[in-house]
Amino acid sequence: MKICVVGLGYIGLPTASLLATKGHTVTGVDISPEVVETINRGDIHIVEPDLDILVKSAVQSGHLHAAGEPDEADIYIISVPTPIGAGQEPDLSHVEQATGAILPHVRKGNLVILESTSPVGTTEEVVAQTLRNGGHDVGSGVYVAYCPERVLPGKILTELIDNDRIVGGVDDASTAKAEAFYRTFVRGSIFATDSRTAEMVKLTENAYRDVNIAFANELSILCDRDGIDVWELIRLANRHPRVDILSPGPGVGGHCIAVDPWFIVAGAPEEARLIRTAREVNDAKPEWVVDKVIRTAAGMEHPRIACLGLTYKADVGDLRESPALAIVRKLQQRHVGEILICEPNLPQGGEFELVGLEAAISRADIVVVLVDHTPFRRLKASDLAGKTVIDTRGMQFG
Numbered sequence: 269m270k271i272c273v274v275g276l277g278y279i280g281l282p283t284a285s286l287l288a289t290k291g292h293t294v295t296g297v298d299i300s301p302e303v304v305e306t307i308n309r310g311d312i313h314i315v316e317p318d319l320d321i322l323v324k325s326a327v328q329s330g331h332l333h334a335a336g337e338p339d340e341a342d343i344y345i346i347s348v349p350t351p352i353g354a355g356q357e358p359d360l361s362h363v364e365q366a367t368g369a370i371l372p373h374v375r376k377g378n379l380v381i382l383e384s385t386s387p388v389g390t391t392e393e394v395v396a397q398t399l400r401n402g403g404h405d406v407g408s409g410v411y412v413a414y415c416p417e418r419v420l421p422g423k424i425l426t427e428l429i430d431n432d433r434i435v436g437g438v439d440d441a442s443t444a445k446a447e448a449f450y451r452t453f454v455r456g457s458i459f460a461t462d463s464r465t466a467e468m469v470k471l472t473e474n475a476y477r478d479v480n481i482a483f484a485n486e487l488s489i490l491c492d493r494d495g496i497d498v499w500e501l502i503r504l505a506n507r508h509p510r511v512d513i514l515s516p517g518p519g520v521g522g523h524c525i526a527v528d529p530w531f532i533v534a535g536a537p538e539e540a541r542l543i544r545t546a547r548e549v550n551d552a553k554p555e556w557v558v559d560k561v562i563r564t565a566a567g568m569e570h571p572r573i574a575c576l577g578l579t580y581k582a583d584v585g586d587l588r589e590s591p592a593l594a595i596v597r598k599l600q601q602r603h604v605g606e607i608l609i610c611e612p613n614l615p616q617g618g619e620f621e622l623v624g625l626e627a628a629i630s631r632a633d634i635v636v637v638l639v640d641h642t643p644f645r646r647l648k649a650s651d652l653a654g655k656t657v658i659d660t661r662g663m664q665f666g
């Protein structure tokens with residue numbers, strides 16, 4: 269089949285290259301000329317384990333080609349960003365542009381799939397409606413479905429194949445077409461529903477996690493006030509057969525969990541009270557960590573503060589919405605002391621000068637653990653002797 273994947277980011281690029289290595293002829297479309305050029309060279313512009321090898325082999329085989337504009341295909345997959353604006357409202361401009369860009373190429377019999385995380389109704393009201401306005405007979409001439417991506421950054425390539433998928437068409441014929449397509453490369457089960465339910469399933473998954481992390485983050489603040497070790501508290505509470513509390517941290521990052529719940533809130537501001545509060549609790553956590561560091565450093569003359577980790581979670585090189593990054597920036601802006609930043613997953617040459625782990629610790633008075641990267645997990649209590657440790661990740665140094 270000829271497949272056109274619009275948007276070559278964290279979801280589009282792995283999907284396009286996977287489909288290419290399955291023998292399909294894939295055009296990957298991106299508005300950034302640098303991204304197009306990088307991929308056509310067989311390189312990648314994002315950090316994800318094994319993606320470099322997959323893209324190289326897809327491009328070298330001739331099955332994957334990147335371009336600035338879509339062309340004719342049997343299946344179109346839209347995987348463009350759906351960010352939130354300053355007022356936390358969804359910005360669907362990339363979905364609108366992508367649908368507009370494929371419109372001149374769509375032919376009878378084509379299937380158009382939206383994978384971008386989207387507010388309920390987007391597949392019907394933006395994608396299907398644009399195609400109808402362009403003269404297409406959605407449901408009998410052209411098929412339109414929503415299939416949310418559910419892959420975990422750091423494990424994208426395995427989860428793309430192994431995860432169960434939810435497929436929801438704007439009508440039964442579209443659902444059936446999309447279901448048949450995903451069956452060709454997904455090992456997990458495929459569950460069929462309508463497009464609105466599929467859209468809400470995706471938002472629900474990430475809001476569920478956000479609410480549960482907010483509960484853990486709130487507990488960590490209560491425990492800190494009362495001198496209780498929150499990690500021990502959670503470990504013990506989780507021995508109850510029906511309690512399963514997630515882990516507190518310095519806040520919630522990444523481009524999904526910190527963003528998607530706002531789509532629900534924006535659609536139902538009066539009703540989505542818990543989901544909104546969870547977002548607010550998680551968004552406030554970095555500032556709480558900053559305050560704690562400032563209070564700890566207050567009695568020191570020239571405090572040197574080692575910040576361990578910058579990325580949004582363990583063992584990834586992704587800085588999107590990272591609470592650790594926000595904390596480090598705030599500490600620098602407020603001149604809390606000399607800040608030593610250690611981030612083993614990023615190259616030197618970015619916003620901050622990076623310091624090796626050993627050097628950062630040996631020079632520091634205060635060690636702030638912001639991300640639970642594997643090299644940090646190997647630290648022993650003896651490595652940190654004499655330091656004041658603020659551990660936002662519950663590392664339990666042995």
Ligand code: SAJ
Nearest residue numbers: 418419420473474477514515517520521522524525580581
């Ligand atoms: N975090 C905690 N405590 C926890 C778990 C996570 O503080 O107990 C923090 C992490 O440190 C990170 C953030 O939450 O800052 C999000 O990390 P994550 O690993 O929970 O999730 P993401 O954002 O990397 O990927 C999520 C996944 N969604 C769910 O697990 C429901 C993934 O399956 C989705 O495909 C992805 O969002 C997405 O693209 O929507």
